């Protein structure tokens with residue numbers, strides 16, 4: 001088993017040629033049965049397993065991942081963490097997540113490099129400033145930190161932005177969330193995996209769920225590429241492939257899968273120390289510790305399971321970047337990729353029973369579920385352990401589409417999805 | 418840039434097209450009582466298949482609404498079906 005990490009262990013290993021590090025988690029063969037099976041070894045699946053063991057004492061738990069840990073969207077995202085949503089239900093969910101992130105490195109004994117560098121959401125006209133004020137008021141009322149900044153205050157925080165008087169989208173001000181920031185995505189997956197493993201969870205990679213076994217209408221196990229595995233309860237956290245699993249198991253979901261792209265540039269000297277987002281330009285970016293700009297935008301508009309993006313959105317996002325910060329126009333791209341995200345009609349996630357007894361879903365995070373990994377895992381573990389919703393996840397049940405109580409964050413979260 | 422075939426205009430830039438939804442859904446008969454669950458399923462649920470899909474698309478410049486068969490992994494267009502009757 002991997003030992004506790006500390007400055008001392010690093011020093012000791014440094015003096016011994018780093019030959020003493022043990023693998024961070026075991027590679028067990030699956031047991032024939034578990035109390036809980038979690039399908040999907042992304043952040044949400046791993047966090048669910050971690051909290052099942054930590055908060056609920058359930059240690060006979062397996063995470064089944066068809067590829068490698070974090071090989072889905074958790075390892076493909078632009079790592080922005082924030083809770084600048086509009087509705088109280090969303091703040092309860094996403095701010096819980098920011099709070100859990102704030103102590104996660106310590107909890108996991110793994111540095112996830114959560115850097116609370118703050119986030120600007122730019123307003124480009126007087127009407128947008130009024131909406132920004134409304135957003136700031138809503139966030140403050142809901143208990144999240146938020147400030148309305150003037151154009152001068154924005155300039156102080158991010159002087160590279162386009163303050164030209166003839167800018168296509170002149171900057172009038174911004175909303176600011178100081179507790180927002182970025183974290184290292186792989187570290188979130190690896191840290192959760194290591195901590196769950198230390199609590200006894202079996203993490204099984206290269207194990208694809210190919211069918212759900214039901215008896216008398218209840219899900220009792222799964223067929224996998226490593227054989228049949230049974231469990232009392234099954235939780236699915238498979239993001240872009242949620243509908244594929246639903247079609248296998250026989251429940252339905254209000255989800256459409258799309259490609260979402262991201263871009264990283266060559267490393268630069270520090271040019272921005274916060275996250276900047278312009279809804280009008282359709283682009284957001286931050287700078288990684290290595291110096292690369294990490295750039296994202298909206299969804300490709302053609303439903304897709306192909307993990308690569310299309311040209312129109314590349315043009316739109318990169319054109320938006322040049323408008324936001326013209327001095328970046330000549331920076332070269334280093335890499336560019338896409339992930340398949342699970343989009344719901346109201347851009348809010350789904351946590352709850354799937355419709356098949358014994359099988360629960362955590363999905364629909366769409367373009368914004370990295371920030372929600374600790375909370376998604378925390379709430380999903382509660383549901384899987386107790387069979388009951390946590391107060392915070394209740395409103396995110398799939399039933400909201402039947403009752404009409406949608407949590408329509410499409411507009412409030414800014415990017416047009 | 419991918420080209421999509423409009424049955425009326427021919428091959429055009431993908432940006433001119435709008436995805437309207439999956440093909441093959443049947444609107445519940447609203448002359449009869451419809452349960453909330455059935456109505457919600459009609460409005461929101463999707464098969465969202467990986468692989469071959471049949472979808473309804475609109476070509477925005479000419480407003481033609483038509484069926485398109487695609488592969489949602491390779492993104493290849495496999496065919497289109499005009500909903501408009503010839504000459505109508």
Ligand SMILES: Cc1cc2nc3c(=O)[nH]c(=O)nc-3n(C[C@H](O)[C@H](O)[C@H](O)COP(=O)(O)OP(=O)(O)OC[C@H]3O[C@@H](n4cnc5c(N)ncnc54)[C@H](O)[C@@H]3O)c2cc1C
Nearest residue numbers: 040042043044066072073074077078080209339369370371
């Ligand atoms: C380009 C891009 C940028 C993004 N930027 C941000 C951002 O800045 N901030 C933010 O908060 N969010 C962002 N997101 C969204 C975020 O990445 C996702 O919402 C989040 O990572 C979802 O986590 P997950 O654990 O649910 O899914 P994933 O990490 O995708 O994990 C699901 C796992 O399930 C596995 N799986 C699927 N089917 C099976 C099966 N049948 N059997 C076994 N395993 C299976 C997959 O291999 C995968 O590893 C972005 C996404 C993308 C693509």
Ligand SMILES: [Zn+2]
Nearest residue numbers: 423426476479
């Ligand atoms: Zn046309």
